[in-house]
Amino acid sequence: MSRLSELTHDWQDHSYAFLDEASKRELRRKILKAIAIPGYQVPYASREVPMARGWGTGGLQVTLTLVAPHDTVKVIDQGADDSVNAANIRRFIARVAGAATTTDTLRCTLLQSRHRIPEERLLEGQILILQVPEPEPLRGVETSSAASAVLHADADYGLMWLSLYEQIVRHRRVILGASYPVMVGGRYIMAPSPIPRWDVPMLHQAAHLTILSAGREKRLYAVPPYTDVRPLEFDDVPFRIEDQGGEVCYRTGAGHKFLNELPQDDGSSRFELSDSGYGEKLLRRQAGETVEIGATYYDERGGFYHDDLLR
Amino acid sequence: MTTFSADFSTRASQPPIQLEPPRLEIAQPILEVRDLNKSYGSVRALEEVSLELYPREVLGVVGESGSGKSTLLRVLNLEEQPEGGEYHLGIPPYEGRNLLQLERFERRALRVKHIGIVYQNPHLGLRMNNTSSGNVAERLVIAGERRFHALRAAARGSLEVSEFPISRMDDPPRKLSGGMQQRVQLAKAIALKPALLLLDEPTTGLDVSVQALVLDTLRRLQRDLGIAMLVVSHDLGVIRTLSDRVVVMRHGRVVESGLTDQVLEDPQHPYTQQLVHAKL
Amino acid sequence: MAYVAARGGEAAILEAERLYKVMLGPLGMAQVRMLTDHLPYLLDRVMGEASLYAPELAALAVAQTGGDLYEAVLLLRAYRSTQPRLAYAAPIEQDAITTVRRVSAAFKDIPGGQVLGPTLDYSHRMLEMNVLRGQPTTTNSSVDVSSTVSSSPTVFPALAAWQRQAGLLPEITADTTTPDEIPDVTREPLLFPVSRSHKLQSLARGDTGGILALGYANMRGYGAVHPTINEVRLGYADVILTHPVTGVHFSAGQVRVSSAEIVTNFAGDPHDPRLELGFSATLGWNEVKVIAASMLDLSMGKAGHASQTPEFVLYHTEPVESSGFCIHFKLPHYVTFQSSLEAMRGVKQLERADDLLEMAEKVDA
Numbered sequence: 001m002s003r004l005s006e007l008t009h010d011w012q013d014h015s016y017a018f019l020d021e022a023s024k025r026e027l028r029r030k031i032l033k034a035i036a037i038p039g040y041q042v043p044y045a046s047r048e049v050p051m052a053r054g055w056g057t058g059g060l061q062v063t064l065t066l067v068a069p070h071d072t073v074k075v076i077d078q079g080a081d082d083s084v085n086a087a088n089i090r091r092f093i094a095r096v097a098g099a100a101t102t103t104d105t106l107r108c109t110l111l112q113s114r115h116r117i118p119e120e121r122l123l124e125g126q127i128l129i130l131q132v133p134e135p136e137p138l139r140g141v142e143t144s145s146a147a148s149a150v151l152h153a154d155a156d157y158g159l160m161w162l163s164l165y166e167q168i169v170r171h172r173r174v175i176l177g178a179s180y181p182v183m184v185g186g187r188y189i190m191a192p193s194p195i196p197r198w199d200v201p202m203l204h205q206a207a208h209l210t211i212l213s214a215g216r217e218k219r220l221y222a223v224p225p226y227t228d229v230r231p232l233e234f235d236d237v238p239f240r241i242e243d244q245g246g247e248v249c250y251r252t253g254a255g256h257k258f259l260n261e262l263p264q265d266d267g268s269s270r271f272e273l274s275d276s277g278y279g280e281k282l283l284r285r286q287a288g289e290t291v292e293i294g295a296t297y298y299d300e301r302g303g304f305y306h307d308d309l310l311r
Numbered sequence: 312m313t314t315f316s317a318d319f320s321t322r323a324s325q326p327p328i329q330l331e332p333p334r335l336e337i338a339q340p341i342l343e344v345r346d347l348n349k350s351y352g353s354v355r356a357l358e359e360v361s362l363e364l365y366p367r368e369v370l371g372v373v374g375e376s377g378s379g380k381s382t383l384l385r386v387l388n389l390e391e392q393p394e395g396g397e398y399h400l401g402i403p404p405y406e407g408r409n410l411l412q413l414e415r416f417e418r419r420a421l422r423v424k425h426i427g428i429v430y431q432n433p434h435l436g437l438r439m440n441n442t443s444s445g446n447v448a449e450r451l452v453i454a455g456e457r458r459f460h461a462l463r464a465a466a467r468g469s470l471e472v473s474e475f476p477i478s479r480m481d482d483p484p485r486k487l488s489g490g491m492q493q494r495v496q497l498a499k500a501i502a503l504k505p506a507l508l509l510l511d512e513p514t515t516g517l518d519v520s521v522q523a524l525v526l527d528t529l530r531r532l533q534r535d536l537g538i539a540m541l542v543v544s545h546d547l548g549v550i551r552t553l554s555d556r557v558v559v560m561r562h563g564r565v566v567e568s569g570l571t572d573q574v575l576e577d578p579q580h581p582y583t584q585q586l587v588h589a590k591l
Numbered sequence: 592m593a594y595v596a597a598r599g600g601e602a603a604i605l606e607a608e609r610l611y612k613v614m615l616g617p618l619g620m621a622q623v624r625m626l627t628d629h630l631p632y633l634l635d636r637v638m639g640e641a642s643l644y645a646p647e648l649a650a651l652a653v654a655q656t657g658g659d660l661y662e663a664v665l666l667l668r669a670y671r672s673t674q675p676r677l678a679y680a681a682p683i684e685q686d687a688i689t690t691v692r693r694v695s696a697a698f699k700d701i702p703g704g705q706v707l708g709p710t711l712d713y714s715h716r717m718l719e720m721n722v723l724r725g726q727p728t729t730t731n732s733s734v735d736v737s738s739t740v741s742s743s744p745t746v747f748p749a750l751a752a753w754q755r756q757a758g759l760l761p762e763i764t765a766d767t768t769t770p771d772e773i774p775d776v777t778r779e780p781l782l783f784p785v786s787r788s789h790k791l792q793s794l795a796r797g798d799t800g801g802i803l804a805l806g807y808a809n810m811r812g813y814g815a816v817h818p819t820i821n822e823v824r825l826g827y828a829d830v831i832l833t834h835p836v837t838g839v840h841f842s843a844g845q846v847r848v849s850s851a852e853i854v855t856n857f858a859g860d861p862h863d864p865r866l867e868l869g870f871s872a873t874l875g876w877n878e879v880k881v882i883a884a885s886m887l888d889l890s891m892g893k894a895g896h897a898s899q900t901p902e903f904v905l906y907h908t909e910p911v912e913s914s915g916f917c918i919h920f921k922l923p924h925y926v927t928f929q930s931s932l933e934a935m936r937g938v939k940q941l942e943r944a945d946d947l948l949e950m951a952e953k954v955d956a
Contacts, residue, residue, distance in 0.1 A: 014673035022675055026778075043780035048668035053915025055922065078925045082600035085922055091601060115926040133919070144902055146783040154416050161452040162438075165462060166445050169481050171938045172948045177931030196930040216912045218780040234459040237947055242933040260925055261932075274926060463951040 017064040017097040023047050027065040027220075031211060034222035039184025040152075041135050046218040056089055057215030059112045059131035066110060066127065067097045074101065074108035079116035079258065079274035086114070103277040106294045115178065117199040119257050119275045120294035121305065122208035124225065130193040132214035135221065137181045137191040157189050164232060174237065181232045184223060189232070198241045198258045201309045202297050203229040230309065238311040244302075247271040252282040256302040338365050339401055341539045342387070342507060347396035349382055349563075356382040357393060358563040364507070369533060369540040371554030371571060373547060373586065379563035380543045384511050387541065388428050389418045400425065402506050423453050427500025427538075431512035433492040436499065439485040443495045444470065446484065450502045465502060472535070473498040474528045490521035494528065501536065508533075510542040514549060526552050547587065551575055559583045615657045626650035635847060635875025636660070640910045641667035642777065642796040644846045644874050661914035668911055676778065679770035681831040681840065685749040688848065690826035695750055697819050697854065703747035708825060750821045751852050751868055759866045761859065785901045790891065794884040795873040798910035805898045805908060806883025813896040816889055818869070821852035825876045849873055851881035853889055 015021055023045070030044040049057050049064070056077075067073065075090040077083035081103040089112060090101050102108050105118040114131040122128055138148040141159040151157070160181060167175050178194040182203065192200055193212055203210060205226050213220040223229055231239040248255040250270045257278070259271040273279040278293075285291045297305055304310045340363035349357040356379045364370050372380045385391040386398070389410065398410040402425050413421065430436040437446050444466040451465050470480050475494040484492050493513060500508055513529065514522040530553060533540055542553050550557055551571060558568040559580065567580040578584040626634060627650045634649040641649070641664045648667060656662035692708025695701045719728055754760040776792040785793075794802065810818065826849075829842040850872035858867035869889025871881045890899045897903040907913060 018673060020673055020675045023672060043782055045777065045779050047672035048665060048911055049672060050666075050669040052665060052918055053912045054917075054919030055915065057915070078923050080600075083923060084600045084604050087600035088604050091604075114922075115924075133916075144783070144900075146902065154419060156419065156453070158449045158453040161457075162441060162445050162449045165448055165452070165459065166442055168459060168947045169442055169444065172941055172946045173938060175931075175934045175938060177934045178927040194924075194927045196926055198930075216916055234462075235457045237459045242930055243937065258926075259929075261929055459947060460951045460954050463948075464954070 014096065017067055017093075018049065019047060019061065019064050023061075024065045027061060030220055031062065031065070031222065034211065034220050035209070035224050037188075038224055038227050039188030039190040039221060041219040041221045043218055044220055046215050049215070050092065051089070053216040054133060055085060056112070056114055056131040058213035058217075058220065059114070059129045059215075060089060060092070061215060062129045062211050062213045062220065063093060063110055063112045064097065066129075067093060067099050069098050071097075071099045071109045072102050072107055073097075073099050073110045073112070074103060074105065074277070075112045076116060076118070076275075076277070077114040078260075079118070080276040082276060103280060105275075105277055106292060115194050115196075116258070116274060117195055117202045117297075119273075119278045119296045119298070121297055122202075122206065123294075124207045126208045128208055128210045130195070130210060130212045132191065132193045132212045132219075133216070134179070135191055135212070135214040135217050135219040137189045152188060155187065160189060160232060164234065164237075168237065174233075174240075180239070182229050183232060184229050185227055190221060190223075190229075192229070196242055196258060197231070197239070200229070200231050200239075201241070201304055204309050205229075205306065241310065244271075249273040249279065252279050252286070254279070254282055256298050256300060257296070340364060341366050341401045342541070343397075343399045343401075344387070345397040347383070347386060347393045347398075349379075349386065349391070349393040355379075355563045357386070360396075360560075360563070360565055362558055362565065362568070364539050364541055366539055367537045368556065369542060369554040371550035371557040372541065372543045372560060373545065373550050373557060374560035375545055375586075377562075378560040380560050381511060382563075383560070384428075384509050384541070384543050387507075388426055388509055389413070389422055400506065423450060424503055425506045426509065427503075427505040427507070428509040429493060429496045429500050429511065429513045431515050433484060433489070433496055436496040437484045437492065440483050442481045443475070443484055443487065443498075444480040446495055447499045447502050450499055454503055466498075469498040469502045470495070472532060473501070474524075488521075489517050490525055493517070493525055497528070497532070501532065501538070504536065505538060508538045508540045510540065510544075510553075512544050512546075513542065515544070515546065522549075529553060547575060559586070618654055622654040623647060623650045626653055631847075632876060636799055636877055636880075637663050637667065639873040639875040639877055639880065640664045640796055640798060641671065642792075642874065643667045643671045661910060665911050665915070671777070676775075678832050678835070679773070679775075680843075681770055681833070683828045683831075683848075685824065685850065686746050686752075688824065688826040688828045688850075689745050689845075690747050690824055691745075692825040693747055693822055695820065695822045697750065697821050701750050701822070702753055706747075747824075749852065751854075751870075754821075754854070754866060760854075760868055761865050781905060783902050785905065790888065790901060790905065791871060793905045793909070794871050794887060796910075797880070797884065797905075797908040798913065799877060799880045801908035801910070801913065802880055802887065803883045805904050806886045808896070808898045809886050809890045810883075813898050814886070814890045816855035816867075816869075816886075816893070818853045818855055818886055818889065820882065821854050821868070823849070823851045823878055823882060825849050825878070847875050849876050849878060849881045851878075851885040853882070853885040855889060 026045060030042045034040065034042045046058065047061060049060050051057055051060060063073065073090065073093050075081065075086045075093070077086035080086065093099060094101050105111065105120045105122070108126065110127050110129060111122070112129045112131070117128065136145060136148055138151055138160065141163055142148045142151060164174060178196050179191055180197045180200050182190050182192050182200060184190045192203060203223055205228065206223065207225055209225055210223040211220065212222065233239040242258070244256065244259055246255070247259055249257065249259060249272050251272055254273055258274045260274050262270045262272060264270055281291045281293050285293065295305070299305070342364040345361045347357045347360040360383060362370070372383060374380045382391065386393050393411065396411065400410060405421060410421065428436065444463070447466040447469050448462040451462055456462055456465070467477060467480060471477060473494045475491060475498060479487065479491070484495055487495065510529070514525050517525060526549065540553070542550065544550055554571050556569065557571045557574050558565050559574065559582065560566065561582045567574060567578065567583045574583060575587055578587045627646050633653065634646050637649045637653060637660060638644050638646065648670065649663070652663040652666040656666065690706065692710060693706045695705060722728065751760055755762060774786050774788045776789045781789055781793060808814070827845045828848045830844055830846060831840050832843050833840055850870070853869040854866040856866055857864040859865045867889065869885040871884035871888050873881055887904055891901045891904055893899050
């Protein structure tokens with residue numbers, strides 16, 4: 001007679017990639033629904049994961065659901081691979097899923113990010129997973145989520161336009177910083193997560209799939225490849241990306257890329273690339289290594305790679 | 312012709328009165344409701360209410376509080392669903408459709424484009440913390456205007472014809488006087504040149520002098536824009552100033568209707584007589 | 592200089608965690624056992640908020656986090672995510688709870704009687720200084736408590752059941768929803784308008800402090816109701832499962848539970864007023880939480896203050912979400928800050944040519 005232990009798997013503390021299979025199945029279904037209705041916020045149960053809420057648990061649940069041993073994962077926070085929270089998430093994914101990790105945007109199959117999209121263009125087949133603190137673009141004008149659901153259902157977005165109108169009236173221009181509201185597929189207004197305005201055009205007619213997930217607020221939504229994502233703008237008041245003021249990265253000399261400002265003791269500022277993976281590759285090339293660097297969204301003169309969006 | 316006699320049905324015992332044919336005789340009504348019923352628990356707010364409104368006409372609805380006149384207005388603004396009846400507006404593409412059966416989405420589209428409303432309580436009609444010009448502009452945005460300059464110009468124009476002081480157009484309504492708040496509501500209501508303007512006790516609660524000025528604006532606007540208007544008030548002075556015809560409501564029913572001057576000079580129903588005498 | 596810092600973040604966090612563990616000291620079964628044996632109310636609170644009844648795991652979570660309760664609750668919740676849901680237990684009626692304490696403020700005596708049970712309610716709140724002088728208090732085992740336990744019945748009906756019979760509370764029809772069809776807030780998102788099941792489940796796993804704060808706001812004068820405590824109950828409940836093959840109902844074990852009923856008067860028809868009932872229950876013994884939560888159950892949905900709005904109450908008393916979001920502000924926000932800084936500088940340095948408002952007025956004029 002065989003022993004019971006011979007008939008079962010060895011005890012494991014958790015399933016592959018941490019979440020139990022029922023949770024992953026729910027997420028896969030919700031992700032498919034989100035892809036089918038671009039920009040629509042799909043509610044999901046959102047399990048607790050071994051990271052505090054608000055620290056990328058929404059993005060992490062999507063990554064854990066999609067990841068397989070053959071994947072290569074890149075994780076960035078504020079554009080940087082070495083940011084403490086990015087390092088922590090990357091370490092966790094590698095630990096529970098056994099996937100390879102990279103800092104190279106071109107090599108990753110899954111890219112989990114907080115607050116940035118890399119400067120190198122993402123390609124078909126790559127999946128960008130954005131961590132979202134506040135999935136509801138209407139929260140600023142309507143606090144009740146029950147009421148905003150009705151506004152979305154009716155595409156009743158007058159309040160959003162009113163807030164743009166009033167910014168111009170009060171401040172003489174639109175003063176939105178990151179998390180600039182966008183219209184997806186001409187139907188839903190969506191919060192693109194707190195990426196800078198610099199990154200917003202990268203979502204428009206993109207080759208890659210973007211999944212946005214808010215663990216704390218329990219909503220996920222998606223932008224399928226080649227979908228219209230247009231920032232909210234008046235016809236006569238064009239949307240504007242951040243003005244980099246002609247500054248260049250003090251390490252690499254790169255200009256027309258999103259830069260971090262570093263205050264100096266003498267009251268001045270220096271600037272460095274926010275995208276650390278891209279910066280690393282530029283430095284290695286400058287040191288004489290052969291490095292494959294992808295085409296960037298913005299060229300050396302600041303021109304965007306297609307002219308459908310930015311005026 | 313049927314409408315003419317219907318209006319005077321309660322006056323059947325009177326000898327026929329010879330008048331200039333009123334303009335309502337020759338036009339199709341722009342608004343027509345039939346047999347509206349609405350109860351709140353055991354209270355009947357509307358009972359078999361029927362009426363019509365003609366292009367460029369002002370119809371007054373009088374009655375005490377609780378007579379059902381405000382409920383009627385909310386039904387006409389598609390805010391409230393009656394238990395039965397029909398509601399038609401002679402506006403393409405809604406002609407021939409019972410508006411009480413519209414989906415929420417269609418109701419909203421219809422309201423934004425074709426119905427303006429001024430509430431007694433400005434909190435119901437305005438976003439008190441947004442700018443006054445924004446309150447007006449929002450309506451145009453919802454209707455699809457996407458040019459900032461056009462919104463600005465339209466808000467200013469609409470506020471101007473409502474005789475609102477333009478220097479304060481970017482103040483929020485909460486910082487404005489009651490009279491100015493009503494003018495912002497009015498500007499918002501007429502911003503898209505609606506087919507129908509509903510006024511719910513538009514001057515109640517204002518100082519007498521302010522009241523006169525607001526009434527003046529309303530009269531001028533109605534004349535200039537030719538909007539069909541329905542004004543609800545318990546104040547016979549307001550009704551006399553504004554309306555061509557009047558219906559008298561009590562306990563949810565229409566008890567008397569006719570030309571304003573006739574009804575107020577020579578009331579037939581005992582309740583109307585009471586109202587008119589109380590006013591005197 | 593190369594971007595060698597690409598791995599710097601990883602080294603830093605490993606060191607930071609190591610330092611924390613060094614300062615906390617070694618962790619062993621001794622700490623776990625000390626907690627399970629001596630701090631049951633602490634573990635009850637943690638298990639209730641984690642919605643996971645597992646005293647040993649709760650003790651491990653508390654020990655491993657040095658007593659940081661938000662971290663401990665998160666640990667248990669995260670562990671919970673790895674576990675499949677195998678079955679739904681049958682609902683427990685109050686008269687099936689082995690009750691050790693049940694008090695009512697509504698009547699002097701109630702069917703089944705008042706049972707004071709174990710409580711500090713009437714103790715003098717004075718520190719036992721003698722303990723510090725090396726004189727331990729007498730241990731529980733030396734006192735015979737069997738007489739107090741056996742002299743009273745151990746199961747009691749709910750007071751609400753009597754009030755229903757007396758026509759004071761509206762009749763309710765038995766809910767025929769099977770346990771696995773009851774909406775489960777751990778398996779589906781909380782949506783609004785909220786179902787009563789989700790409401791009660793969210794309160795049951797809500798943050799004790801948060802529930803108390805909002806419940807207190809309701810009691811103190813922001814509320815729409817004047818409550819009387821029908822009963823507060825502490826006891827042991829069987830977890831009744833159905834065998835998947837034989838269909839036999841069996842008890843998988845007992846859990847400590849608390850529940851509270853609160854009533855307010857003059858509800859419903861003004862000419863035929865009734866009492867209205869608020870209820871809550873949670874895993875573990877936590878009287879403050881169930882009293883405040885039943886207060887919130889009663890007042891939620893009554894128009895008025897934000898502390899009566901289900902969305903406001905249930906979102907903001909979620910311990911893992913609220914604490915996590917609070918501490919997430921420690922994370923870098925360079926990009927968002929830079930972006931809004933750029934917008935602000937843009938307004939400051941606005942050239943006349945860029946003044947959209949001025950342009951609009953000019954076109955208009």
